Amino acid sequence: MISFISRILDLISPRTCVECRRRLTEGEQVLCASCNLHLPRTHYEDDAYDNEMAQLFWACIPIERAAALFFYQARSEASRMIYALKYGDHPEIGEQLGCLTAEEFQAKGFFQGIDCIVPVPLTKSRERQRGYNQSLEIAKGVSQVCGLPIMKHALKRVKFKDSQTHKNRLARTENVEDAFQLAENAGLVGKHVLLIDDIVTTGATICACGKALQRDGRVHVSVLSLGWAKG
Numbered sequence: 595m596i597s598f599i600s601r602i603l604d605l606i607s608p609r610t611c612v613e614c615r616r617r618l619t620e621g622e623q624v625l626c627a628s629c630n631l632h633l634p635r636t637h638y639e640d641d642a643y644d645n646e647m648a649q650l651f652w653a654c655i656p657i658e659r660a661a662a663l664f665f666y667q668a669r670s671e672a673s674r675m676i677y678a679l680k681y682g683d684h685p686e687i688g689e690q691l692g693c694l695t696a697e698e699f700q701a702k703g704f705f706q707g708i709d710c711i712v713p714v715p716l717t718k719s720r721e722r723q724r725g726y727n728q729s730l731e732i733a734k735g736v737s738q739v740c741g742l743p744i745m746k747h748a749l750k751r752v753k754f755k756d757s758q759t760h761k762n763r764l765a766r767t768e769n770v771e772d773a774f775q776l777a778e779n780a781g782l783v784g785k786h787v788l789l790i791d792d793i794v795t796t797g798a799t800i801c802a803c804g805k806a807l808q809r810d811g812r813v814h815v816s817v818l819s820l821g822w823a824k825g
Contacts, residue, residue: 612678612687613671624690633672634665636822639702647822650797655804658786658816661704663695666793666821676792676821680724685731688792691820692735699818705740707786708816713744714791714803715751715774732820733790742788748780749803774806782807786814795823 609618611626618626625633638645642659651657664672679687699705713729721727733744753773776782789803800817807813 612675612684612690624687624694629671633663634667634670636662636665638662638822639699639704642702642704642816646824647794647817650794651801651804651817654797654801655808655815657804658707658814659704660817661699662794662819662822663691663698664821666823668823672821679731679792680728683725685726685728688728688731689735689738692732692737692790693739694735695732695818695820696736696739700740704818705742705788708742708788709785710748710782711737711742711744711788711790712748712782712803712807713746714789714799715746715749717751717753728792729790732792736788736790736818745780745782745787748777748782748787749806750775750777771802774803776806776809783810783812786816788816788818791817791819793821793823794819 609622610616611618611622611629612624613629614626616626622630624630636645636647638647638661642648642661645661647662648657648660651660666672666676675687675691678684679691696705711733713727713733715721715729716724716727727746730744730746733746736742737744751773752775787807789800789807791800794800794817804815807815
């Protein structure tokens with residue numbers, strides 16, 4: 595019945611690949627087979643404890659593991675996909691890519707020992723302007739696959755100066771300094787938390803979130819993102 599309904603809905607409103615816009619077949623999700631095949635995967639989930647992205651955080655916060663699905667480059671097909679997620683009013687892209695990422699990472703045991711998911715928050719005004727938080731949409735997809743609860747109110751963004759886009763490493767760090775705050779009664783003491791963001795560039799945002807989570811020293815942090823903009 596579900597398959598039949600899906601086919602009917604696909605006839606009414608055809609699903610298309612978020613990269614090339616070709617129509618998806620019944621067995622395809624988010625990306626067509628060709629775009630999925632050519633997505634520049636990092637494969638960091640194979641060694642989530644010691645890879646280039648995980649090493650990015652070593653001097654900043656204690657990190658358990660970290661991985662991104664793909665390498666991110668400006669003006670690439672993958673960047674257009676992220677642009678549609680963040681600025682094109684397509685939150686469903688985040689959820690679908692979250693599912694895809696979680697399916698691949700779960701096969702490598704990435705989620706073992708993790709207790710909950712905390713998406714990187716936006717300020718209330720920015721979330722109202724956009725209509726959604728892209729990191730939360732990604733988290734929803736991840737949660738569907740691995741079953742981890744989402745603690746969407748555990749971390750609050752209390753300051754926002756301006757966008758991180760086009761800033762260098764130092765400017766990004768200064769821009770998010772003390773920008774995040776752990777909510778009262780967040781209930782994360784002794785927990786292993788998975789921080790989720792759309793793109794990791796210098797790691798400044800994740801480090802700021804991690805410091806807020808670890809202020810009492812009893813929270814373990816891992817990181818998942820869709821893309822990593824490798825130096």
